[in-house]
Amino acid sequence: MARITGRTILVVGASSGIGAEVTRLLAAKEVRAAGSACLDIPGDALDPRSAADVATAAVDTYGSIDVALLNAGQGPDMSMDEVSVAEISQIMALNYGVVVNYLVPLVQQLGSQPGGGLIAHTxxxxxLIGVPRQGPYGAAKAAARTLLDAARVELAPRGIRFTSLHPGFVATDRVSTDGLPKPFQISQERAARYAVRALEKEPAQAYFPWTTAALVRALRVLPTPVSSLILRRPASR
Ligand SMILES: NC(=O)c1ccc[n+]([C@@H]2O[C@H](COP(=O)([O-])OP(=O)(O)OC[C@H]3O[C@@H](n4cnc5c(N)ncnc54)[C@H](OP(=O)(O)O)[C@@H]3O)[C@@H](O)[C@H]2O)c1
Incomplete structure (x- = not known):
């Protein structure tokens, strides 16, 4: 298992929710180990220039980036009969574009470091499955996963590793009022513990909690008419 202490970790989207909790947990581990340093860099992940500047600022301050967690994103309730083209494009930018904006400069940076590094994405x-009222969001996340899956194989010889985190429903402030059903929801503290463990173990894919992982696995192997029936019931308003 890789040690998560004594390393430079960039968390993109650390101001609230899972990212804030992961950052708190990582800082606590650092304090126990050797004392921690933390740099808070404001930036718009939708802007490629801003993303590159954030990566540069981290390297200028700490000399390298050992782990990057690309966590910025959002999955609002979106019904396909109400959503506009512009809204779908915006969700694509927020959940796929932000990954691209960081991925390109980070690959350059991590590829130039002797030990490479880890790029993780929430x-x-x-x-993985077509969740009703989450279609545009799910499509963006699927695109991000495919991009990272390809990059993992391509960039392994340069020491760059990739981990995709797949949390189930997490009780963050943002989702508390969205009205979507949330089976097997976990606290953001628990989600952060799973996430940090994944940053340490570096699996290609991390699914948590196991209850959601089992449900998703079942939905993916069931015949489509059966899985559609299961997904349709909680999605109906
Ligand atoms: N909560 C869940 O049930 C759940 C489940 C599975 C996956 N996820 C994923 O987990 C990640 C975090 O979600 P969360 O529930 O913790 O949401 P959250 O509390 O809304 O946190 C999202 C973070 O992303 C940042 N962010 C959003 N747009 C940004 C931008 N343009 N530039 C820079 N930062 C930006 C936010 O910062 P500002 O507010 O300062 O912009 C915030 O720090 C997302 O990728 C989400 O898709 C969540």
């Missing part, structure tokens, strides 16, 4: 089960 994906979602919605990227």
């Amino acid at each position: 994906n979602s089960p919605a990227g």
Whole structure:
């Protein structure tokens, strides 16, 4: 298992929710180990220039980036009969574009470091199955997963590793009022513990909690008419 202490970790989207909790947990581990340093860099992940500047600022301050967690994203309730083209494009930018904006400069940076590094992304089960009212969000997450899957194989010789996190429903402030059903929801503290463990173990894909992982696995192997029936019931308003 890789040690998560004594390394430079960039968390993109650390101001609230899962990212904030992961950052708190990582800082606590650092304090116990050797004392920690933390740089808070404001930036718009939708802007490629801003993303590159954030990566540069981290390297200028700490000399390298050992782990990057690309966590910025959002999955609002979106019904396909109400959503506009512009709204779908916006969700694509927020959940796929932000990954691209960071991925390109990070690959350059990590590829130039002797030990390479880890790029992790907070994906979602919605990227694996067609969840009603989450279609545009799920499509963006699926695109991000495919991009990272390809990059993992391509960039392994340069020491760059990739981990996609797939948390189930997490009780963050943002989702507390969205009205979507949330089976097997876990606290953001528990989600952060799973996430940090994944940053340490570096699996290609991390699914948590196991209950959601089992449900998603079942939905993926069931015949489509059966899985559609299961998904349709909680999605109906
Ligand atoms: N909550 C869940 O049930 C759940 C389940 C599976 C996956 N996820 C994924 O987990 C990640 C975090 O979700 P969360 O529930 O913790 O949401 P959250 O509390 O809304 O956190 C999202 C983070 O992303 C940042 N962010 C959003 N747009 C940004 C932008 N343009 N530039 C820079 N930062 C930006 C936010 O910062 P600002 O507010 O400062 O912009 C915030 O720090 C997302 O990728 C989400 O898709 C969530």
